Amino acid sequence: MLTVYLSLIDTEEQRTRFEELYRENSSMMLSLAFRILGDHYGAEDAVHDAFVRAAGSMDTINRLNGWQARRYLLTAAKHAAIDLYRKRSKQASLELSYEDLEIRAEIEPGEDEKGNAVLEAVKGLPEHYRDVFLLKYSLGLTNEEIGGLLKLTVSGVKQRISRGKELLRKKLVDEGIFL
Numbered sequence: 621m622l623t624v625y626l627s628l629i630d631t632e633e634q635r636t637r638f639e640e641l642y643r644e645n646s647s648m649m650l651s652l653a654f655r656i657l658g659d660h661y662g663a664e665d666a667v668h669d670a671f672v673r674a675a676g677s678m679d680t681i682n683r684l685n686g687w688q689a690r691r692y693l694l695t696a697a698k699h700a701a702i703d704l705y706r707k708r709s710k711q712a713s714l715e716l717s718y719e720d721l722e723i724r725a726e727i728e729p730g731e732d733e734k735g736n737a738v739l740e741a742v743k744g745l746p747e748h749y750r751d752v753f754l755l756k757y758s759l760g761l762t763n764e765e766i767g768g769l770l771k772l773t774v775s776g777v778k779q780r781i782s783r784g785k786e787l788l789r790k791k792l793v794d795e796g797i798f799l
Contacts, residue, residue: 628675632669637682638675646671649697656701657708666704670696673769688759690767694752699770737797737798741788749784756781 626635649670652664673696674681681689745753751770754760754775759768763777772780 627676628672633679634682638678641674641681641689641693644796648690649693652694653701654700657705662704662708663701666701666755667697668689669700669703677765677768680761691754692717692759692761695755696769697752713769737795738792740797741791741797744791745787747782748785749780749787752777752780753784753788772782776778 627637630636633742646667649667653666653670654660657663657666670683670693671778674693681692684692727737742750742753752766752772755766755769756763763781766777767774770777
């Protein structure tokens with residue numbers, strides 16, 4: 621299957637990077653998709669969709685360091701699996717947190733109390749805001765790139781960022797972290 625993905629990529633440098641990312645992350649992505657879908661074949665389909673998206677976004681992925689690229693791929697796999705799950709079950713959403721998936725390096729926590737409080741507040745955001753928020757501010761993706769990854773319009777991405785910021789601000793003010 622790796623050969624199929626590599627054929628979608630233009631430069632040899634990008635092919636080498638993609639191959640490395642594939643080897644390092646494919647089993648984790650498959651495990652994540654399986655946890656969401658409960659079906660090995662469906663999980664393989666979701667991971668395939670995520671890698672096809674990633675192959676088309678190598679310019680974006682090349683700007684990311686190791687853990688950022690891993691987060692990008694895991695987010696792509698998670699959303700591909702959720703899309704497939706929704707198609708199968710026709711449910712509105714599926715709630716999974718990063719803590720449930722044992723993903724710890726979502727944001728580099730600061731040494732101080734406020735940094736840790738902000739980290740916990742971000743982790744506490746609803747998933748649809750948190751994913752967009754982390755892709756934007758932790759990975760530095762553009763609204764267009766986020767929209768392409770999550771199948772949202774640019775205005776939908778902007779709206780989620782705005783609402784996520786407001787929820788985060790309110791939570792931090794309510795907890796007395798920021799005034």
